[in-house]
Amino acid sequence: MPSMFEKITKKLVKELGDRQLRPVKCLVSATKIHQFSLIQRKKARSQFWQLPDEPLDVSLMHILEPGSSVPDAAVEVPAAFSYTVVRKQQAAGSVNAGAEAGFSGETAACRATFLEYRIVSTPEETWNHLQQRKLPDPEPAVLKQCREAGANVYVVTDTVELLNNPVLTDLSSANVSGKFSLPLDILVKGKGQGGGLKVREKTVTVPKGSVVAYKRKQLVFYRRGWGICYCEDNDQETFPTDFKLLEEEVSQKVKAAKLSKGMQNIVFSNLLAMLGDHKALQDRKALQNLMYKLEQEPFGHLDGPGGTILTELRKDSRYPEVGSKCLILYLLEALMVLSDIQHVLLAQSMEKRILLPQRDLVRSLLEPNFNCFQNIPFTLQPKLLAPLQGEGLAITYGLLDECGLKMELNSPRSTWDPEAKEPLSALYGTLSVLKQLAEA
Known part of the structure; x- marks a missing residue:
């Protein structure tokens, strides 16, 4: 089941309407992914599913030979996203399995959040500038590890970064009453009339600067050179055959x-x-x-x-x-x-x-x-x-x-x-x- 954080990032990506944007699925990755970050995806042993993106602890700048400063990335106008959902449901029924149990109930759920964010994109001139820089010899250890693992490597080109510290809230409640001859849960015990209200609240604070969505392009390495695969299907190999x-x-x-x-x-x-x-x-x-x-x-x-x-x-x-x-x-x-x-x-x-x-x-x-x-x-x-x-x-x-x-x-x-x-x-x-x- 998706986490509260993943549900929000998916809603935001759907709202933005950009099919190339990928929602970040866990809070740990949100603090690791940045512009120019490297991401690996290992090959699954089945053709029916794919393994998730795995952020590496290095950026493209770390694996290239030193060069002049990189042009500043273009930053779009900051925006905000508010999401609130309230769901209420009623249920009633009876069970006869050797003991009498009748019940009626009502459940409710509420999720709310408010995100302030900005979209940081990388202009074409930046990539032209970066591709003039070569890979060091010998190749960086991280690339060797990815090559040996048969993983494809990607670079983050655009990010959706938080400008605030949003608190994600998930509030749910259940109100159950009725006549029971079997204990159902901690709300009702023993025979007779009973009722109870159970409230559960979950909150998650997301740090400012976290990346909640990103775009990526596949990298291709050959000898001391490298390139970017611009095809959307990403059907190239990061480490092509010799x-x-x-x-x-x-x-x-x-x-x-x-x-x-x-x-x-x-x-x-x-x-x-x-x-x-x-x-x-x-x-x-x-x-x-x-x-x-x-x-x-x-x-x-x-x-x-x-x-x-x-x-x-x-x-x-x-x-x-x-x-x-x-x-x-x-x-x-x-x-x-x-x-x-x-x-x-x-x-x-x-x-x-x-x-x-x-x-x-x-x-x-x-x-x-x-x-x-x-x-x-x-x-x-x-x-x-x-x-x-x-x-x-x-x-x-x-x-x-x-x-x-x-x-x-x-x-x-x-x-x-x-x-x-x-x-x-x-x-x-x-x-x-x-x-x-x-x-x-």
Whole structure:
């Protein structure tokens, strides 16, 4: 059941009508939360509930390198909130459970409070100023603890702060009378007529300056940099995965497959036939059908190149489920992330046997920018471009352009786009697996 304090903060947030405001649920947190405070939320072990916000005893200023003073936050005009509710209820009845008991009663409840508050907000200029400051090396202990716990971290951007010392009052009473042959409570004892009035009063004094509601934004940390996740769903990770995890994932998939040379050759040649189909819709449909049949137990049946791959997989009695099947499904999923144009360009890359230099080039883009959430310029390394001259370079630039990186053939310079990370990761996985298959 919500506490008296939580009931009031929820009423205030509802009155203010700002969906981003979060009511503070306990008085202890109200004295810990301030502007720029850090808050962690650990991941629940169930998908059906979330753990509550947990204020940390540090602020954003404590984990950043020292810098010049922060601009003053904007303060809105002070306001007030008064809340009073009176509830009265009557009841009567009788009970016969081996003994006679008749009763009538009346209950009443009253809650009242008066809050004076101000809303403190943080202007955009402040965040621009703060993001110029880096994280110290090594990282602060509090961040290490949150990383190891798998918790997401947030920063308080706006607060609703009290300007007075309100006393929250909850007054309730019960008046019961009647004829009893059983003792009901301390108000009535024994047989006969009886009656009693029970009054209960609860009061809580909230200290001036307490935060009763707040807004927060999720933080994202990468290397010595950091950023703010502005999406309302907060579906980012505070400590996003590193490129090395993608690299290890691909490597593990390939090692676990243990494909024979003959099997590698069959998969490679038949995927080439499927990707080289210039009828894009048929190409994508064929890849999807192969995925569906692979997911069936036992494998389904197909005609064409996909059917040839399924036939050979049925002959692979060593690790048909754990190895070969998983690797091919992994490759097909990566291909489905890529565009139809990229499928055609990949078929050309397979024919020209330029998969290895293409993979190394994509790696050179992903590794330094994997957790970069800003548009920053980059330059392709000349030694990585050397094996990709002429038509091979045009094919490669086309693959990158379809990922969202605007490349020009006469220039190795471009700008990193954070939205290109997912298709580039899929391209890296695709090139890595195809390169392994091509070794047959």
